[in-house]
């Protein structure tokens with residue numbers, strides 16, 4: 001799998017700077033890390049003013065943390081419950097979590113609300129989905145770091161990686177995401 005096909009040059013550059021001691025120079029590396037923290041670069045995801053933000057193609061925008069996950073999930077043509085074709089946008093949003101179409105979900109929740117069971121129904125679904133989203137995110141990051149390191153070795157770029165890998169920064173990034181995820185569960 002080629003890293004370059006999935007990332008922009010800017011993202012690859014940022015990952016290199018973040019995950020490696022590329023410059024060998026400790027001071028330069030600290031400045032890079034500081035820039036990353038304060039200014040936010042392409043592909044960063046952070047929380048601010050109660051929203052989740054990212055920078056996509058150089059433009060700052062809010063992000064639904066679930067969006068990327070939805071896109072990657074397979075959605076069947078018809079709802080397994082009512083057999084209607086799931087072609088509405090909300091069907092694609094609801095199916096991966098609730099395993100039925102949006103209309104079925106509305107009906108189900110009306111029923112549960114009447115019985116006073118809506119909260120207990122929703123909480124574990126949401127928590128489970130957050131856990132899975134985070135797991136995917138974490139393995140995505142770790143895979144990319146490993147791929148990057150392997151590619152560098154194969155391309156004979158080892159000399160660019162003198163100074164060692166800044167794996168602390170990787171861990172910090174992942175821990176921040178983990179905390180964010182846990183906060184969403186409260």
Ligand SMILES: [Zn+2]
Pocket residue numbers: 079080081082083084100101102103104105
């Ligand atoms: Zn349905």
